Amino acid sequence: MVAPAGCRAVPRWVWTWAWVPSTASGLRRTAAASVGRQHSRRYSVPTSHRHSLQHERAAVEVQDRQLCKEDSGQSGNRRYNRHHRHHPEHGAPRDSRPVPGCPDAHLKVEALRIRFRERDGELWVADMDTPKIDFQVVEGGNVEDVAKITSHSAYSKVEGPLWRARLVVCPPDEPCMLPQVKEAFPYQYHLVIDMHHAVFDALCNMVVSELFFQTLDSMLDGAQLDDRQIGEFRDRSEVRAAEARIRESLQKDPRRLKALLEERYKIMTRVPLITEAFGERKESPPDTNTLRPEILDHKLLQVFNAKCKAHKVTFNSGFLGVMNVALMELVREAGVVRDSYVISTRHPVSTRRYMRGVTSMVWGFHSLPMSMDTVMPWDARNNFWKHVVDIDTNFRERIRKMGPVEQLVLDTMLQPMIKDRGNKTIYDMALTNTYAPTIEAIGNGKHVQISQFHGYSSVNGLEYKMLCGIFGFKNWVQSQLAYSSEYITKEIAAKLFERMITVFNDTAKSLD
Template sequence: MAGSRFVTRSSSGLAGSSSSSIQTTTDDVPYSIYSRPVSTHPDTRQIQSATSLSQWVDCEKKWLFPADNRFMEMYNTVKNGGYGQGARVTYKSKVPVTPQMVETALHCLTRKANSFRTCLQYRGDELWVVELMKPDLDFKVLEGVTNTEQALLDLIVQPCQLFEGPLWSARMLLPPQEGHQDTKDPYPYTSQLLFSLNHVMHDGVGLLWALFWMLEILDNILSGVQTNDQPFGILHSGLEISQEEDKIRKELLKDPLTLRRLLNEQAEKNTIPLIAEAFGLPEEEYPVTIPLETEVISSQIMEQLGKKCKSVGVTLNSCFLAAYNVALVELIQEAGLDRDVYNITSLIPVNTRRFVTESGFHLGCYSVPLHHTTATPRDVKNNFWQYAKEIDDSVRGKMRKKQFLTDRVLDKMLQEEGHIPNTQCEFPPLKYDFTLSNIYSAPIPSSGLGKNIKLDYFCNLNTIEKTCNGFTTAVSSHGKQAQIKTSNSSRYMTEETAIRWNKGLVRVLLHEVM
């Protein structure tokens, strides 16, 4: 709604919501990015002085860079309805945060992070990333929402204007009428925001950083401090990964015999997920993503896990991978799938910013999947930490040698030969047992505690029913606790089976530290 003269208050379409839509006139709106009417509203008197309002240059757009193969892969997935991502965040503040303040902060975020003012457009036959000089802002205020998780899902699945922008949206959930505030709480006021960021332009790490940037801007607004125009990050093509894959392809083509052997080995990795073998796939005419209840692991348990991981010489990520594998083996054995060894294939999103030499935080989507297959013996739980060490050594090796990029090149070659299905259809075949994304230890730009506001809670969510992943988990931090948020595709397994698997993970972790 940049340039709009209204703040739109709309219902979420959920139970308990009003079906009406209310629009307030400019007398109630203290700020627009193009015009700055004087406001005397007591809650927004700081807004005009709090945010620097540099005008956009008078042109429509800037052509930034053409989309590479990695970008096009995500573009095709997102275009088909896969990999929607969003977050629900709660801020606690010393004074109320109003919708006008949030709108101001979102405009400021748009100005300081140019990935938030991009879209895609064709330049001839080539798809380009374009920076819009006068981007729209998709922001609404929702009242009467009784199910915040469903409201977030509804926001994530809304069609995105890939060629017009914006590639993200935000909603503010108005709380019920405030009653008596607890004066003992230094941050007594609660604000809830929902974000949906298109995966083409934003990955999970970028989403996490945006939540902290919003806190910084809101803290400035509440403090009456001007927010500077220093950019939050750098947006460039990220061609390093595509160039590396091109080099790998050229080297492989130099030795046809070795290439054929590698292709045959790679083709054997594309197996049916063990869950499908043990339980069969549900017959779903209209599959959906089912978010599971968040599992929380206490700070004490996480501290003990951290110490054990350090003593064994494994990462926390490898510990969680091993625990999920052990829980999966227990689950499918209970279903009657009994083998001496199970081959378990997981997908691990790698933050490839580590391979970019230019300093600074890099905006955009730098998540590249690492496919990892582990031979898992039936009695694996009796040798958990040895098994975790084997996983850790294997994953580190794939990272160090960039083997995960070679796997991607080989998969593309097999797809070109027609040996594996094209994953760009509406419902691609399920390929992986699970996906694990660990942002628990991800670097963040601040502590989340401002002078007048703090980050109290956040939870991210992905939609996966139109991807080749049926079960995805994100491990993130909530203070020193770990929270495990899982999405299950209804075409992969039932919700009851998914819950049992998640509970099994927690049980395995607790067993290893008790």
């Protein structure tokens, strides 16, 4: 069950909780030793708690390119979090720094207990022989260094686990983004969560983090925890069946197939607007950098959400409109002057919507990329919401017609024609959004509070080299921009990100 190549679109994060775990396996102990002193121990699950897969399940769609990335240490989903702990009611001294035990969240999630197994030349998923946790506590280390080492450490796919966590103990004088939280929750930690992107997509990442947060808060409250399973692990057989149906349908209509392939070929060979405006960079080796996250103004966010609702569009479409306008204005000021601009963006879409009988969380990598080409006039700000409605209509229609699956089929057909293009950048940028106004954000626990959240995703070698992420925590919504140094400079990326925030604020303030 491995992510299609080029779908490594979800990130690393930074939070702030209270009291966190100390159960762990000794995996990667030496790699992180240069960062700080660590505590780790192996954790074995009692037999009564094991929920074995009844059968090993094939992951026939595993793609070698993705596994090569994972083997080289470029693991997928990562979250870096900061934590504060409430002063214990049982009277531990305020200056003490207790290090808690790891919540048994993996007992409730099948995907956290699996590994890969090769059989007859194919990769399958199966239970770990001895379920364990790769968790380490790091003292005296810098969270960025810990995160870098963690993200460049390969997994033991045949043994598992396919996820890891690192708790970085903060010194007493470490600043907190939310000082008012630290007053009541004095113990601060960074939590780094890294998950193999072949098994966990963005939704899995968010749900695991939420489960970890809730379990930790319940443990500190003395609640009785159970090991009832959350969700189910599914392979991609239904999506593969849909691929076969779409391929067969296209082959029966040669004229339509030819037109679609020509359209996709134009997209796959286009030059991004950033490259047009600022030239092609040749930095080697390339690196992914992340700008400092920006918390969107809460009052303006409420106004923006109300405007989205009034125009019957999603927040996702509204923010995509913001991104498009900001990019268009930036390249226009740089000398790319046109009456209108074609902006090509990439979006991870969950294929769970195409599954039958879904009644709870479906674990596994079930994300497919979908591209969107949007034509916007140079003065789109003057009629912003009209263009957002067009974006929203197009987006919904593509998803309804299984657009991500159809694009996968077309891109597979085109592969022989474009195999020599290497890591050519195609799309202007990508958007990954895990925020929705109707979903309650996590982070306000009784004993645990999140005070910061930071995401990371490597965009090196992908068809897009710039990624905007939207994440919700507590009562805030945070945006951040990741970019490859071989695509855009830090100065230009910062200017674009600043323009995006300006367009968002101006749109919320404007009288429509």
